[in-house]
Structure formats: structure tokens, C-alpha cells
Amino acid sequence: MKIRILIGAVCLSMSPIAAADFGRLLATGGLTTIEGAGGGGIVPWATLSSYAEQGQWGGTLAYNHANVRDYQLDVAAATLNYDNRVEFSYARQRFTLESLGGELEQAIYGVKYRLYGDVVYGKAPQISMGALHKKNTTFALPNAVGAADDSGTDFYLAATKAWLDGPWHRTWLANLTVRATKANEMGLLGFGGDKKDDYSLVAEASVGMFINRHWIVGVEYRQKPNHLNFADEQDWHDVFVGWFPTKRIAVALAYTNLKTIAGAPEQSGVYGSVQVTF
Amino acid sequence: MRDLSVFRALLLILTVFMSHQVAASSDTTATRSTALYDDLGGHDGIRQMMETFVLNIAEDERVVHHFVNADIERFHTQISEHICELSGGPCIYKGASMPEVHKGMNISRAEFNAIVENLITAMETHDVAVSTQNRLLAILAAMHNDVIQR
Ligand code: HEM
């Protein structure tokens, strides 16, 4: 699957009809989230990945790695964007439990549709809606801790706005996302559970400031639901630095503190992401 | 779920931005400060920067086709006067309105962005500070709807 998407993206970038023209401004494609959709690190934004504008095709390939003391998360993801209107994404997550031993895996198929507006132009924010369909490829552990299902679909509505001339005459970007989800720990621990087997509504936000056209610093916050009796989920936050040297490449580094995980304190760690755009 | 306070803090930051934006846009129209004009290097600075901008456009295959029949001298003068006026300088742009000038050109969103990139490159060439760039870009971005797809 991954290989096929890769070949597809390479063919696309070489075909003259579908030539990616990079018709949007630098950094407006954002990064690739750990769930594959275009956005920040942990929050999907209303922006669509790549630099495709009206009538253009674009795509990205990304690799994300998060490393806190006792856990590791690896994500390989690919996206396609047509017309700056619709984005398709595919992500493969592997979660390694270093101290407990074992692995959790899932695949995520995403679609995002731009409903309204433009992140840079106009007074109103850009608004998009999206869905992320997730399927566990390992379900023994989620099952054992009380998860109801091995697959589920998140639905979200996101609003993103950039201010070219914000405070201190810097360009700022802000995003708010509302998500309906049954996923436990993003889906790695299954969907629904013994405590609640229904959708929860959660809020997510990102704020970033561009130091210049190539560097952005920001914070992200993601509220999490509570569907399992065995443990309370904690909300996530991170502080990130994004680097857009050219439209081809984007790199992100984040510092995240997940506080106590499974009784082990100070699970802080780093998160890194590399994205190539076609 | 118990970290809602962080979310409230982010909302607060957002609200502060919005009010800042409203305040910023109202004082540019009310006081007409010449600060931006001065930071762009005044009349000569703007003319030189616009010359680089025109040369950048001439080499940009994404948009140069729009300019094949244009009078480049006139364009250079007019765009310089326009930027001079928009930035608070002592100029009066005497050309037609933006929708009229760009009527029939059917400029796409991607072409608009290409022009913005040429302007950024010109500003970088002339060592214009990011904060100054952003102030000019915000004024021009507000004309997006007057220029595209006319
Ligand atoms: C990205 C994935 C994950 C994150 C960010 C995360 C984060 C957390 C956090 C912050 C807590 C709260 C700890 C506390 O308040 O004391 C917690 C509890 C817990 N997590 Fe996770 N977790 C993740 C995945 C997992 C997975 C996959 C497992 C399964 C093996 C797991 C097992 C536990 C257990 C057993 C607890 C309960 C600890 C206790 O109450 O003593 N976590 N998790």
C-alpha cells in the first residue's frame, strides 16, 4: 500500500498534465499530523496538504517519530490534494511499548473537504470538514483493556486563519478543531469501551507565529475522551518548531510532556517529522 | 479532560489576536501614518524595489504571459505610485480601480500567489525587514477579491 502510494506520487509529480504547480504560498500546506491529515503535529487543520491551488494536484509523503521515555510512535503517511478542495490521506501507525514489550498498530484512511474560505485571504477563516477511518491491525491488547471495537471513524470540523500582519508585525496562524470520536488513545487502544461506547466531542487548538517566512514556533492542545475504565486518558499538548526551507520540504520538531503514563512519571519526549511535497 | 484550562488559555490568545486585528486595521485608516512608507525606503526605495519586482515578473513563466502586451514603464510607475500611496506616502495613485485594471485578465488564485512571491523576493533582495514586509503584504492581500478572476 505504502509503496503503491509512493509510486503514484512519483508518477504524479512527473506527469505533465498533473504537474504540481505549487500555486499556494510557502507553509500554507502545513505539516502532516500523526493521523495523516494535513495540519500541525497532533491537530488536523482546515488547510489542505501540499501546495495545490485551484485546478492543481499535489501530494505529500511524511514520516513522524515520537519518543517518550517508555513509548515510541512511528507514523508513515501520504496525502493527495486536488483543487485545494479535497484531501485524501493514508497513515500507518506503529506504537512500541518499550518497558511492557509489544506493539500496537493501526491504519488510518482520511478525507478532508474545504467548505469555505482561504487561510490567507479574506476576513473569515478557512473551514474544512473531515473524516478519519481507523482500523487496528493488532486488537488483542485493546480488547483486553476493555475496548469495544477494532475500528472507528472520527469526524471533525476545523477552522484555520492566518494574519499576515499580526502582533509584533509577524504572521500568525490559529486553528480550532472540533472532533467527534470513539477512539481511545487516538485509536491505538481501540474504539469505545466499558465506560462509554459512544461518540465524545473534543476540542483541539493550535497557535503559531512565523518568525520569518521559513520558521514557525507554536503550541498545540488536544482534548482526549475517556471511554475505558482501566485508565484515564490525559489531554495532549506540545510546543513545536516548524521549518519550511522550500516548498518541497518541511521539518518539524516538538517537545511534548505527557506527564504520568501508566504510573511512570515525567513521560516527556521529543517528536520529529519530515515531509516531502510533490 | 481535565486540562480544559489550557484550551481556555488558547481561546483567550485567539480573542486577543482578533481584537488586535480590528484595532490595527482601524488605526491604519484613521491616522494615515507614513511609517510603512518610510520603512520601505520612501519614494526612491519603493521605485527601486518595484523595478526588481518587475524584473522578477519578467522571468516568471507562471505569470509573464499576462504582461506581454503591457507597457512596462507605465506599469512600473503606476505600481510604484500605488504602493507609495497605500503605504502612507505623499503620492496619489491616479490610475483606474483595481477591479477595472485587472478586468478581463482572469487572474487565477495561483497567479495571484505567484505575484505575491515575486514581491516577497523583491523585498528580500532589498533587505526589507520581515515586519515591514508583513505590513505591506497585509494591505495587498486585502485586494485579493478585487484582482482575481475579473
Ligand atoms: C500515544 C499513546 C499514549 C499516551 C499519550 C498515553 C498517556 C497516558 C497518560 C497521560 C496517562 C495518565 C496517567 C496518570 O494520570 O497517572 C495514561 C494512563 C495509562 N496508560 Fe497510557 N498513553 C498512551 C498509550 C497507552 C497504551 C498503548 C497503553 C497500553 C498498554 C497505555 C497504558 C496505560 C495505563 C495502564 C495507564 C493507567 C496508569 C495508572 O492509572 O496507573 N497507555 N496514559
Ligand code: HEM
Ligand atoms: C494586490 C495585488 C495587485 C495590485 C495592488 C495591482 C496593482 C496594479 C496597478 C496599480 C496597475 C497599473 C494600472 C495602470 O496602468 O493604471 C496594475 C497593472 C497590471 N496588473 Fe496588477 N496588481 C495586483 C495584482 C496583479 C496580479 C496578481 C496580476 C497577474 C498575475 C496583475 C497583472 C497586471 C497587469 C498585466 C497589469 C498591466 C495592465 C496593462 O498595462 O495593460 N496584477 N496592477
